[in-house]
Amino acid sequence: MKLFPYAHATHPQWRMAAGLVLAQLRAQLALPDYASTPTLALLYITDHYASAAQDILDHLSGELPEVTDWSGTVGVGIAANNVEYFDEPAMAVMLLGLPAHQYRVFSGVAPLGMAFEAHTALVHADGNTQDLSELVAEMAGRTDTGYLFGGLASSRGSTVQFATGGNGNIKGHGGARGVFHGGLSGVAFTQDVALSSRVTQGCQPIAPERSVTACEGNVVTALDGEPALQVLLGDLGVSLAEPREALGRVRATLAGLRSAPSEGDSVRRPGSFGPDVRVRHIIGLDPAREGVAIAETLEVGMRLSFCQRNAQAARADLVRVCAEIREELEPEDMPAEAALALSNNLAASAPHPARRMAGAIYVSCASRGGAHFGGPSAELQIVRHALGDVPLVGFFAGGEIARHHLYGYTGVLTVFTATD
Structure with a gap:
């Protein structure tokens, strides 16, 4: 050729x-x-x-x-x-x-x-x-x-x-x-x-990858059994008691998603995303359900990593x-x-x-x-x-x-x- x-x-x-x-x-x-x-x-x-x-x-x-x-x-x-x-x-x-x-x-x-x-x-x-x-x-x-x-x-x-x-x-x-x-x-x-x-x-992950253990539509409510909103705030080191700082950090944060891992999946390099990760925007917070809204429909078992460009x-x-x-x-x-x-x-x-x-x-x-x-x-x-x-x-x-x-x-x- x-x-x-x-x-x-x-x-x-x-x-x-x-x-x-x-x-x-x-x-x-x-x-x-x-x-x-x-x-x-x-x-x-x-x-x-x-x-x-x-x-x-x-x-x-x-x-x-x-x-x-x-x-x-x-x-x-x-x-x-x-x-x-x-x-x-x-x-x-x-x-x-x-x-x-x-x-x-x-x-x-x-x-x-x-x-x-x-x-x-x-x-x-x-x-x-x-x-x-x-x-x-x-x-x-x-x-x-x-x-x-x-x-x-x-x-x-x-x-x-x-x-x-x-x-x-x-x-x-x-x-x-x-x-x-x-x-x-x-x-x-x-x-x-x-x-x-x-x-x-x-993008680069800023926290460990976790499993989606509870979700409703595009809102993840639990990660590894913990309230998703609390996990996000903890990863970012912020609190809703100081909303201006917290929202500023959240706006600069994205969510890396991949399907539930199966046997034979390739080993991921530490501190980086593989080609199977799709990065999506965080489009809202739900304090009532302690959830985080992601711009994609979620399923229990998916893997999620908060990340930044x-x-x-x-x-x-x-x-x-x-x-x-x-x-x-x-x-x-x-x-x-x-x-x-x-x-x-x-x-x-x-x-x-x-x-x-x-x-x-x-x-x-x-x-x-x-x-x-x-x-x-x-x-x-x-x-x-x-x-x-x-x-x-x-x-x-x-x-x-x-x-x-x-x-x-x-x-x-x-x-x-x-x-x-």
């Missing part, structure tokens, strides 16, 4: 940005190490361009007629290799060099058919969709692995998704032209498309998942020339066949980004430094999707891999 051509640009006028993107793509399409005849494109735009979404898709697809399938969405920020665009008009495109029979674009009005055997799927979703968690779980159930990756569109204006295939319309779309609002859309992949995906957390922990975890992917993909035994190239500081960021990375998608929480990591584009610079110079696009989401769960304050990194 060859490298996926990709491009990104910012400009107040979308046509100028599109021109810059097209120039970059055409230059890469002519290079021997890049895919020359891709038919699938991912398109991400910032919300500055949301009102022109249909015009942008029409223009790009018209200029790249050989690309017959498009998928993507809008974000308050978008990402590319080593750079992120926040609060500015920008777009990013990646052309995936995959055979047409190995993927299928889908949307809410053209769901996956039974004839296509989906192994995994990239999913874009509208956070305002009713029963979204159930829809995500249902979509995961349509894949062999149950593994989804992607996120919720984020926008200060129109929330749009791109989904078009073949001659411009997917069967079932009717007169739709590829831009949609609401529901789910994305690309499903067969088992022939090899990829490696990881979830990186952005932590930039240092987020940085360390991001480096960890990138290192895991590199170690997974780079063979233990390789020619001396390849090993030398990968160990050379000057060449370490250059694409190399030994890395077996054709392209990557990174979906990060809209509350992360460079500002959280210390400076403009800092998060994507960490990814490049740890992963190498791989073609990458993505967006900053209103919620992240991995496996069959919705996450918050996380990043989901997925790398398309080539054969040995």
Whole structure:
């Protein structure tokens, strides 16, 4: 599998940005190490361009007629290799060099058919969709692995998704032209498309994990048999006798949830969250029941850890998942020339066949980004430094999707891999 051509640009006028993107793509399409005849494109735009979404898709697809399938969405920020665009008009495109029979674009009005055997799927979703968690779980159930990756569109204006295939319309779309609002859309992949995906957390537990021993709906009333509100206040070292201080600390606190552990669960690293933890907001206190209201329906047996956002922990975890992917993909035994190239500081960021990375998608929480990591584009610079110079696009989401769960304050990194 060859490298996926990709491009990104910012400009107040979308046509100028599109021109810059097209120039970059055409230059890469002519290079021997890049895919020359891709038919699938991912398109991400910032919300500055949301009102022109249909015009942008029409223009790009018209200029790249050989690309017959498009998928993507809008974000308050978008990402590319080593750079992120926040609060500015920008777009990013990646052309995936995959055979047409190995993927299928889908949307809410053209769901996956039974004839296509989906192994995994990239999913874009509208956070305002009713029963979204159930829809995500249902979509995961349509894949062999149950593994989804992607996120919720984020926008200060129109929330749009791109989904078009073949001659411009997917069967079932009717007169739709590829831009949609609401529901789910994305690309499903067969088992022939090899990829490696990881979830990186952005929060750190501030207290031991406890078991939910009593709850009503979304209100946990007991943790390890103790009143949940008292447990929370004790973990934070505050008292309702001083409500201003207590409420200030509670507002800065979140709840990390995971399902009841079962035999064979992986061992968690002390002081950190694993990929099975979903971080949710604390949305209220219930002194009458000594309960804590969480933004998710709870069940007895769930595990809960009170946590807070932590930039240092987020940085360390991001480096960890990138290192895991590199170690997974780079063979233990390789020619001396390849090993030398990968160990050379000057060449370490250059694409190399030994890395077996054709392209990557990174979906990060809209509350992360460079500002959280210390400076403009800092998060994507960490990814490049740890992963190498791989073609990458993505967006900053209103919620992240991995496996069959919705996450918050996380990043989901997925790398398309080539054969040995």
